[in-house]
Amino acid sequence: MAEGVALVVQAAHPESSHRGLEGALCCGVQGRKHWEVAKVTREKSGLYYLNKGGLITILALENIMGKNGINAILNMAGLPHLIDNYPPDNLAREFDFADYTALLEALEDMYGPRGGRGLALRAGRATFDRVLKDFGPMVGMADLAFKVLPLNVKVKVGLRVMGETITKLTDQINEVEDAGDHYLYKILQCPQCWGRKTDKPCCHVATGLLQEGLHWLSGGKEFRVAEVACMAVGDESCDYVVYKEPLS
């Protein structure tokens, strides 16, 4: 858990069988000692992701872990006001980067780094599918997906368009560089690791989003995407290597 973060989980349930997810969920059962989640204020970033981006991430997680699971995550993230009160389905920039980060951090706290990563990847894929793809026609993405073009051209233009679209719609800033056998997709202002300190790169939503975008553009191919630098570990930006050759 990073310093200054929104919550402290204390007082594990006395029965070891109630630790972890179950433990967090068992709050509310009367007459027993349960997990206590004490919230302190997490400093807001003043930078914003789209409401719709926050909503799709929460819905993707709810879809996987159920209503009780997402409620527990929102509690752990210090965002109980969002329980049964999800962000509106619109394109206003109102979902603070600090809240988005808190959500992802709570996923890791509850499911461990591996489990949290898997869930974040799926949320990222859903975000491309249900948010960014809608902008396809507007920014030429759909043309790109359905046109007969060499795959390398689709990947090159597609990454640039995805980066520019996200930069335009949100306070996330992206740049794409050609680095020979791969592209370097750089996030210079990142909603996934705002104020976080970690040992390893932790911004997995964008990995899933890039994978899904390339999957769609290429007509079903999988691409290797790896986060190789991360502001949470002290790097200047969150950087993703996107290999030009698909895996399949």
Ligand SMILES: [Zn+2]
């Ligand atoms: Zn990041």
